[in-house]
Amino acid sequence: MAEKVWRAHTVRARDGEPDLLYIDLHLIHEVTSPQAFDGLRAAGRKVRRPDLTIATEDHNTPTDALPTTSLASITDAVSRTQIEALRRNCAEFGVRLHPLGDNEQGVVHVVGPQLGLTQPGTTVVCGDSHTSTHGAFGALAFGIGTSEVEHVLATQTLPQARPKTMAVTVDGELPSDVTAKDLILAIIARAGTGGGRGHIVEYRGEAIRALSMEARMTVCNMSIEWGAKAGMIAPDDTTFAYLRDRPHAPAGADWDRAVDAWRALATDPGARFDKELRIDASSLSPFVTWGTNPGQGVPLSASVPDPADVADETQRAAAARALEYMDLTPGTPMRDITVDVVFLGSCTNGRIEDLRAAADVLRGRRVAAGVRMLVVPGSARVREQAETEGLHEVFTAAGAEWRFAGCSMCLGMNTDQLDAGARSASTSNRNFEGRQGPGGRTHLVSPPVAAATAVTGRIASPADLS
Amino acid sequence: MRSFTVHTGRAVPLRRSNVDTDQIIPARYLKRVTRTGFDDGLFAAWRADPDFVLNRSAHADSSILVAGTEFGTGSSREHAVWALQDHGFRAVIAPRFGDIFRGNALKGGLLTVELDSATVEWLWDAVEADPRTEITVDLEKREVRVAQRIWQFPLDDHSRWRLMEGLDDIDLTLRDEASITAFESDRPLWLPHTLPVV
Numbered sequence: 132m133a134e135k136v137w138r139a140h141t142v143r144a145r146d147g148e149p150d151l152l153y154i155d156l157h158l159i160h161e162v163t164s165p166q167a168f169d170g171l172r173a174a175g176r177k178v179r180r181p182d183l184t185i186a187t188e189d190h191n192t193p194t195d196a197l198p199t200t201s202l203a204s205i206t207d208a209v210s211r212t213q214i215e216a217l218r219r220n221c222a223e224f225g226v227r228l229h230p231l232g233d234n235e236q237g238v239v240h241v242v243g244p245q246l247g248l249t250q251p252g253t254t255v256v257c258g259d260s261h262t263s264t265h266g267a268f269g270a271l272a273f274g275i276g277t278s279e280v281e282h283v284l285a286t287q288t289l290p291q292a293r294p295k296t297m298a299v300t301v302d303g304e305l306p307s308d309v310t311a312k313d314l315i316l317a318i319i320a321r322a323g324t325g326g327g328r329g330h331i332v333e334y335r336g337e338a339i340r341a342l343s344m345e346a347r348m349t350v351c352n353m354s355i356e357w358g359a360k361a362g363m364i365a366p367d368d369t370t371f372a373y374l375r376d377r378p379h380a381p382a383g384a385d386w387d388r389a390v391d392a393w394r395a396l397a398t399d400p401g402a403r404f405d406k407e408l409r410i411d412a413s414s415l416s417p418f419v420t421w422g423t424n425p426g427q428g429v430p431l432s433a434s435v436p437d438p439a440d441v442a443d444e445t446q447r448a449a450a451a452r453a454l455e456y457m458d459l460t461p462g463t464p465m466r467d468i469t470v471d472v473v474f475l476g477s478c479t480n481g482r483i484e485d486l487r488a489a490a491d492v493l494r495g496r497r498v499a500a501g502v503r504m505l506v507v508p509g510s511a512r513v514r515e516q517a518e519t520e521g522l523h524e525v526f527t528a529a530g531a532e533w534r535f536a537g538c539s540m541c542l543g544m545n546t547d548q549l550d551a552g553a554r555s556a557s558t559s560n561r562n563f564e565g566r567q568g569p570g571g572r573t574h575l576v577s578p579p580v581a582a583a584t585a586v587t588g589r590i591a592s593p594a595d596l597s
Numbered sequence: 598m599r600s601f602t603v604h605t606g607r608a609v610p611l612r613r614s615n616v617d618t619d620q621i622i623p624a625r626y627l628k629r630v631t632r633t634g635f636d637d638g639l640f641a642a643w644r645a646d647p648d649f650v651l652n653r654s655a656h657a658d659s660s661i662l663v664a665g666t667e668f669g670t671g672s673s674r675e676h677a678v679w680a681l682q683d684h685g686f687r688a689v690i691a692p693r694f695g696d697i698f699r700g701n702a703l704k705g706g707l708l709t710v711e712l713d714s715a716t717v718e719w720l721w722d723a724v725e726a727d728p729r730t731e732i733t734v735d736l737e738k739r740e741v742r743v744a745q746r747i748w749q750f751p752l753d754d755h756s757r758w759r760l761m762e763g764l765d766d767i768d769l770t771l772r773d774e775a776s777i778t779a780f781e782s783d784r785p786l787w788l789p790h791t792l793p794v795v
């Protein structure tokens with residue numbers, strides 16, 4: 132499948148040079164774009180295809196209140212400058228922007244799919260590593276740096292060396308208490324943070340087919356966390372049902388034409404991959420991280436591992452360092468670890484299904500005393516949908532904070548930060564040192580585990596509550 | 598882009614693996630809208646420790662960073678490259694790099710040199726024993742030299758040529774503009790557009 136999409140987008144191929152790929156959709160946000168627009172301006176260039184480009188504000192935006200009338204309420208002057216720069220640049224270069232307060236604003240990887248802009252067989256890029264999310268639709272989607280953002284703006288293409296391919300086949304059925312997040316954390320723990328490096332990974336097999344689009348996005352989202360260039364899932368009826376009638380999905384006769392083309396994308400039977408990994412879905416259970424990279428995870432029912440048991444010397448040193456940073460002792464049951472903050476949100480788990488799953492656990496319960504729980508919808512639309520369903524009332528009744536859409540504590544760029552020494556259970560994708568705030572300690576979890584953890588104040592699964 | 602042929606300088610031994618881009622520059626330092634001025638954010642969390650290797654006076658004026666494997670994994674932020682360059686680094690040596698970081702670095706003129714772990718260990722030991730040790734990174738010959746020792750490193754011809762010439766990728770691509778235009782005229786019309794088609 133990856134090869135088909137690649138071939139269909141190759142504008143130019145020459146020996147000894149990277150292929151030149153055409154880009155169907157370019158997503159923009161405020162943090163990695165200002166220098167790219169400056170570059171265009173300095174060279175006197177235009178945006179080649181504003182009609183294939185879309186921008187939103189997410190990384191830096193406040194989520195406690197909405198600055199509807201002016202940006203003056205964004206107290207951090209530098210954050211404000213960045214958002215102002217994005218608005219100026221979009222106006223000057225004719226790029227469509229969904230600013231704060233707009234119904235389509237939100238985390239860029241939630242917004243693209245929900246508008247129906249992310250479609251099977253397309254190429255999607257964004258100056259953000261979690262662009263891999265869009266691969267859930269069978270798109271070839273990957274994160275790029277600011278120079279590449281400028282390159283795409285100017286030429287709508289990108290020179291790329293052809294990556295290798297890898298298949299991850301998940302056989303069998305996921306147990307009912309195991310989510311897509313547990314699955315991807317388990318895959319990363321198995322393969323290691325560098326296991327996918329240089330490969331486009333195709334997730335396949337019975338358990339993947341059974342996932343909803345939102346769950347597939349969670350899986351593809353974290354492809355980058357094990358080093359993969361991109362993650363993809365072949366489009367099928369689940370994909371088409373999700374896309375149908377979205378604002379930018381093809382309509383009428385075009386819809387049928389598109390679906391025919393999409394069906395042809397699936398990997399041919401017998402096609403060869405450079406690497407393969409097989410996972411038995413039925414063997415999995417809720418999974419959480421104990422360390423400072425997403426590969427350092429264990430089943431929730433297990434204990435903090437002992438670095439002395441790690442064979443590889445580099446990994447052993449990394450594990451010891453991680454435990455020191457996380458202030459954990461080997462042998463402590465994961466269930467005994469207490470948390471200060473629970474964060475539900477991000478492009479990994481900030482979609483409506485994620486909020487529903489957490490609300491189901493929280494309904495009729497309360498967040499433990501001394502624990503702060505932030506619920507940050509992935510987009511303004513998700514927030515609106517959740518309010519229609521009354522989910523916000525479940526969260527507020529439980530004592531959680533119901534906030535506005537953005538990246539928020541996923542990366543702690545705005546004021547939503549973890550204090551030094553504080554510990555979180557977070558549905559985001561990175562548990563790096565200081566990711567959620569300097570000195571903060573992060574355990575990556577699924578939305579149901581986040582909710583159960585909020586209730587008990589210790590890492591817990593919903594099954595622990597009854 | 599500043600071109601790169603041969604560079605000789607002192608090195609900082611960073612004995613850590615899996616140094617991700619959040620470590621190289623934390624998100625709260627990404628708010629500038631310019632391409633320079635990111636030095637203050639470089640390894641910000643670790644630099645608070647006066648004994649962190651970058652703070653030691655013996656390693657002032659170094660221009661080569663020698664790090665453990667999987668350097669630059671994580672976020673796509675090109676600010677990580679800019680911060681390293683703002684600090685004066687011209688090359689980073691490590692056994693392996695995060696893909697996006699490596700791409701960003703090579704585009705921006707920061708050379709990423711892949712040498713195996715044993716060699717990196719050797720370099721760490723050498724630089725720690727004598728911080729004045731000079732390392733030469735020779736892009737033309739694709740080799741690293743210290744005194745009499747020589748190691749080869751891999752780099753594809755195209756990246757090497759671009760770096761040596763200091764060429765701008767966009768100019769290179771625009772030489773093929775006719776192919777891009779031809780490709781565009783063949784795209785199916787039902788593909789998504791963000792703006793109304795006129």
Ligand code: SF4
Nearest residue numbers: 261477478538541542
């Ligand atoms: S939610 Fe987190 S991972 Fe996703 S785009 Fe925002 S900062 Fe990046």
